[in-house]
Amino acid sequence: MKLHLSVLFCLLSAAATALTAQSPPTTAIKAGRLIDPATGTATNNQVILVQAGKITAIGPNLPIPQGAEVIDLSKLTVLPGLVDAHNHLALTYKDVPENNIYYLTYVLDSTPLRAIQAVSNGIQMLSSGFTIVRDMGNNGNYADTALRVGIEQGWVPGPTVINSGIIIGSMGGQFSPTPEMAKDHNIVYPEYLDADTPDEIVKAVRQNMLFGAKVIKICADCKPWGYSVEDIKLVVHEAAKAGFKVEAHCQTVDGARRAIDAGVWSIAHDSGMTEENHRLMAQKGVWRAGTETPISLAGHTTKERYDRTVKMLRNAHDLKVPLTFSTDADYWVKGKTRGQVAIEFIETWKAAGIPAPEILRAMTTNGYRVSETETVRGPVKVGLAADLIAVEGNPLESIDALRRVSFVMKDGMVFKRDGVVTPEQFFNPGPVNGWRIR
C-alpha cells in the first residue's frame, strides 16, 4: 500500500499531539549551582526536568519544553534532599509536664496524639530539607506505620519514612517498671516488645514486619542480660527473610561488639563505640548512626559526654567507618522546629573537624544507602524521584548553608518556595497514590 507522504506526516503529527496531550506536565528547574554530594563537586547552570514526580533529564542549558513550568533557582545552590538516619517523629518529650522523662510522655500522650505530632514533626523535618527519615521506634502503637502510609498515600506531606515499628528488646526494654505495672498491666508494651527466648524473638520480628515496619530495631544491651551474639544473629536471619535490615541500639562496648559480631546493618548511638569497635565496623561495613548530640542543645548532653562524642566521631571518620547523620531527636527545644533541632547536629560534626563535603555526604549519599533508597530516591539522577532542596551559599564550603533551606521539592511537587512552605499539592481527601501501600 502506498501512502502519500503528506498523509503520513499528518498522521505522525496527530500521534505526537495525542502523546503530548496525554503526557504529564513538565517542570523545569534552573539550578545556578548543582551539587553532587557523592563526588563533592558542583556544576553551574544546570537544568533539571521533572515529570510525574521523577527526574527525566539533567544538563547544562537544556532546552526547556514548551508549556513547562519554570522554577528559577539560578541564584541558589540545588542539591538532593537530606537524610536523618535516626529520629523519633512520634515522640516529643518536654520539660513540662514530664520533666523530659519519656517514660511519662508515654503514659500522658496517647498514640493518636503522637500520630498527629508525628505528622507535624515530619512536616517540620521536610521544611528543613530532610526528605528521608529513618524512624527508629518509640512511636506508640505503630503511629510510625500510620505516618509512613499516610504520606505514601498522599494524605499529608512529609519525608519518606523508613520505620522500625516497635523496638524489640529483652524483658523491660529501656524501662524499669514496677512488678505490678509490668506483670499486671503490660506497661512496657507498646514502647517495647519483650522478646527473650528464640521463639519470642522470631515472633516479635514477624509482628513488626506484619504491622508495617521497614527495618527492624533491637535493643542489644538495654539491660545487663541483653542479647547474645546468637540472639542477634537470629534477629538478623529472621529479618532477612523479608529483605529487612537490623539496627541495634547499643549503649555498652560489649553490646556493640556483640551486634557487630552478629552482623547487624547499623548501630545506633556512640556510647559503645571504641577504637577497636570502629576498626571492626569499618572492616565489616557496619553503618554508624552515632546520634551525636551537640552541646548547643542545652540540657541534652553534658560537656564530658560531648567531648567524648566529638573525639569518637573523629576517630570513626579517621578509621573510615561508614558514617550516617543521625540525631535521635525525640524532644522539644523551645524556639526550634524538629527540623531545626536536627540540623543543629552539624555543630558536632564541625567540632570533630570533618570537612563540609564529607558531612554533606553523610547527610545525603550515605543516608540513601543506609535507608536503601539509593536506586529509587536520593541521588539527582534521571529516573529517580525528584526530591530536591536549594540553599543560598555553598554547603561544600560551609555546611551552615544548610541551616536555611529555602526550597524543597518532594516527588516533583513544590513543598517550599522562597523560604515559605506551600504544601497545597500534598493535601488530598483520599489515597491518591493507592490504598494501603505496604
Ligand SMILES: [Zn+2]
Ligand atoms: Zn533513638
